[in-house]
Amino acid sequence: MSYLTNFSIFSVLLSLLFISTYATTFEIRNNCTYTVWAAASPGGGRRLDRGQSWTISVLAGTVARIWGRTNCNFDGSGRGHCQTGDCGGVLDCKGWGVPPNTLAEYALNQFGNIDFYDISLLDGFNIPIEFAPTNGGCRTTRCAADINGQCPNELRAPGGCNNPCTVFRTEEYCCTQGYGPCGLNRYAQFFKSRCPDSYSYPQDDTASTLTCRSGTTEYRVVFCPLGSPHFPQEMIKSITV
Numbered sequence: 001m002s003y004l005t006n007f008s009i010f011s012v013l014l015s016l017l018f019i020s021t022y023a024t025t026f027e028i029r030n031n032c033t034y035t036v037w038a039a040a041s042p043g044g045g046r047r048l049d050r051g052q053s054w055t056i057s058v059l060a061g062t063v064a065r066i067w068g069r070t071n072c073n074f075d076g077s078g079r080g081h082c083q084t085g086d087c088g089g090v091l092d093c094k095g096w097g098v099p100p101n102t103l104a105e106y107a108l109n110q111f112g113n114i115d116f117y118d119i120s121l122l123d124g125f126n127i128p129i130e131f132a133p134t135n136g137g138c139r140t141t142r143c144a145a146d147i148n149g150q151c152p153n154e155l156r157a158p159g160g161c162n163n164p165c166t167v168f169r170t171e172e173y174c175c176t177q178g179y180g181p182c183g184l185n186r187y188a189q190f191f192k193s194r195c196p197d198s199y200s201y202p203q204d205d206t207a208s209t210l211t212c213r214s215g216t217t218e219y220r221v222v223f224c225p226l227g228s229p230h231f232p233q234e235m236i237k238s239i240t241v
């Protein structure tokens with residue numbers, strides 16, 4: 001074997017070692033009574049029946065979002081459609097989902113070797129989510145209120161509840177021009193009062209982007225964590241009337 005071949009095998013091994021050292025694991029688990037098609041961008045997608053989970057490995061420096069899709073139909077080649085969170089009609093997501101969808105967002109290994117993570121309702125809400133570091137003393141964040149059941153009529157969408165920016169497209173709700181007139185208006189209040197930890201409106205300074213030391217931490221994202229409404233909206237209505 002030539003010196004060069006040996007050298008390239010060595011560098012492949014070295015880069016594999018580098019990758020495994022700097023990868024963070026995300027376990028995405030479905031605790032809902034219904035099937036959820038998990039999505040990650042980057043990361044892809046996976047069908048999760050009740051109690052199933054999907055583990056993805058993410059490289060240092062990755063900035064990404066994880067969400068759940070509901071009422072999907074995919075053919076054998078992974079093409080189809082979802083009622084919420086659809087990403088271009090494919091099982092294996094390459095891009096973001098169509099709102100409404102509850103988002104678990106993160107940025108790994110940012111300045112000072114810190115991971116940032118939060119739950120965002122800026123794309124609305126479809127499924128209750130808990131986002132938890134699994135080791136280290138870092139905080140768990142969750143949004144598990146009955147937002148679909150209590151959604152204001154103007155924001156209602158099939159299978160979810162839209163953020164007002166998605167519906168009205170105005171500066172008042174979107175604040176695309178930097179610091180604008182966005183504040184704790186009545187729609188923002190609707191989301192904020194139910195999920196105080198989550199990003200509810202564009203300038204939600206009271207929302208905490210949580211931090212955790214990079215490298216030693218793995219994360220778990222759970223759809224329908226304990227205490228969240230487990231039934232689809234239609235079932236809750238038929239039970240309460």
Ligand SMILES: *[C@@H]1O[C@H](CO)[C@@H](O)[C@H](O)[C@H]1NC(C)=O
Nearest residue numbers: 029031130222224225226227
């Ligand atoms: C998800 O379900 C499992 C099994 O029932 C349970 O042990 C776990 O605590 C649940 N996770 C959350 C976040 O509720």
